[in-house]
Amino acid sequence: MRTLSIALLVLAITGCETTSGTGRKTAAERAEEIQRYREQQAAEQEARKKAIAEGRDPDEAVREMRAALKPATPETPATPATAETPATPAAAPLAPAAPALPVGPRTGMFGLRASLLGNTLGLGESAGTSSTVGIRYFFTETVGVDLDAGFAYASVGETSLTGLSLGLGVNAYGGAPGKALRPFFSLAGSLAQVGAAKTSTTAVTLAAGGGLEYWLAPQLSVSTSLLLGLATVPNGDTLAIGTFRPGLGVTLYTE
Structure with missing residues (x-):
């Protein structure tokens, strides 16, 4: 109390x-x-x-x-299990970018080519123009082979000559790989059937020289060259030596 x-x-x-x-x-x-x-x-x-x-x-x-x-100590409630955080999905790997094609000659390249406004072999009063179409294939990064078919026109005095030709050439390229402008040495031979009025004759030409080819894009180039040639007619006594320019060449390449 x-x-x-x-x-x-x-x-x-x-x-x-x-x-x-x-x-x-x-x-x-x-x-x-x-x-x-x-x-x-x-x-x-x-x-x-x-x-x-x-x-x-x-x-x-x-x-x-x-x-x-003494009251019993209440049990501590179990800590609820933490929900597992879902794994972040791995980012899809980016597709590798396609490597840019280099310019210049490449092994295995195949091209369709054309040559326009060229000058045929001529001496003295003879002169003419020629155009060809053909194919080119690179066996290595420096050596390519051309196979061409062409049409030729020439005039000797007052006589006009026309003909068809088939040529084979080998080009050896110089300069640094990957450069757009590449010099080349060319060795070529052709067989032409030339006619005037009702007569025709066969001419064989061998030529050597050089030129430049410029790649505007990995699959497109332009070229020009200057060659020294020797032309002869096997069935006659005609022999001609001179220079001729195959003209402006355009080649569209594929792999």
Whole structure:
């Protein structure tokens, strides 16, 4: 009773609430704590008396009572399993960019070519023009072979000559690989059937010289050359030596 009276006196002095280190408590909450304390003290006294009557240690009886009254510590709830973060899908590998084709001769290149506005072999009063179409193939990065078929026109004095020709040539390229402008040495031979009015004759020509070829793109080039040639007619006594220009050549390449 004395303890309860002191607690009530404190409540009256401090108003209706007290302050503890953990927060603010109302007077009702404080009174409930005091009541629980009183009940616990009474229960301990009762346990001591009962233990003495039974011949047991009163302090041990009090400890057993406190242990029985002590609330069990609630089990800590298991931490829910964290859902696995789905693996970030690997980025699809980028398709490798197709390497740019180099300019200039390449092994295995095949081309369709044409030569226009060329000058045929001529001496003195003879002069003429020729045009050819053909193919070119590179066996290596520096050696290409031409096979051409052409049409020729020439005039000797007042006589006009026309003819068809078939030629075979070998070109050896110089310069640095990959450069757009490449010089080349050329060696060529041709067989032509030339006629005037009702007569015709066969002419054989061998020529050597050089020229330049420029690649506008990896698969397109233009070229020109200047050759020194020797032309002869096997069935006659005609022999001619001179220069001729095959004209402006255009070649479209494929792999």
